[in-house]
Amino acid sequence: MIQRCHMLLAGGLLLCTQVQAVEFKQVLANESSVTFAYKQMGVPLDGKFNKFAAQLAFDPAKIAKAQARIDIDVASIDTGSTEANDEVVGKLWFNAKTYPVASFVSTGLKALGDNRYEATGKLSIKGRTQEVKAPVTFQAAGNRGAFDGSFTIKRLDYAIGEGEWTDVGTVANEIQIKFHLVVKVAPSKK
């Protein structure tokens, strides 16, 4: 905790004021979301993952120590249609039986100023791991804050859509992943 202390001569008191030494640690899953957007035959479509767990530690004053890990239950995918939901958990797409979890583990966070950051991390889906970079904004209000960011992956890098589905003319290779994580301050340990 960073503290600045001033002698208050009048009272002879040592008054210490906090300089934003708050650590956001608790992710409010119900208010957070992991969504994605893609194109199919030129038609913009979007979907979401209904179940994911996120662990996070973020102190705006100590961003070098920031950490995040998001584990997504790939079978909780909602593409918007039952037919597609049944298809994409299958072997050719996510193969959710063998690879039930997709995860993002942060490796670094860079401050860009103005509440903007650049997060880097390793994204693992279907047993394949790639480095990803995502611009992130962080807005805090009181003891709550929200991270918002998005990045684009190429689904074929993770073998999402094998066989006939490697045809990126039908389902585009680019998949935009968007996240909105609502966090709360955890009492900081001293």
Added chain:
Amino acid sequence: MNTIITRYNTTAIALHWLVALLVFAAFPLGMYMHDLPLSPTKLQLYSYHKWLGITVLLLAVLRVVWRVTHAPPALPDNLSRGQQIASHVTHQFLYVLILAVPISGWLMSSAKGFKTVWFGVLPLPDLVGKDKALGEMLSNVHESFNYLLLALVLLHIAAALKHHFIDKDGVLLRMSLKGERS
């Protein structure tokens, strides 16, 4: 027979046969694609079907505009009053359906959450929001309209052939692609 046949004008004839051609492509395509297992081919066929349908809608609007601004050639005198009314009603229904079938498909797509992007380039607005129950309902409406259209098209063709081969009154020639220009 020496009856003078007044033909529809070139615009009306071209629009009629173009719509006929597209409907004859889109209808069986719709029937076929519906039960396919999910595959890239299925997604492509759905898009082609929607592109055809929206093209029909556009041409249908032009046809209605043409019809409202032009009088069709008079029917031959040998038609009874009943036949004339039947012909008139059938044509009105056909005009309504070549509009209603693609519109119901467009709305169904929106309700099911799949926007229509004409030829993969021009996104059409979603006139209804995503709504599963509405999507199912519009799917039934689209199907019913199609069967009604099929029935009327068959009636339309049967009537045209009857006039041509049995009555030999030249009604079909009003809309034929070949023939003397009027």
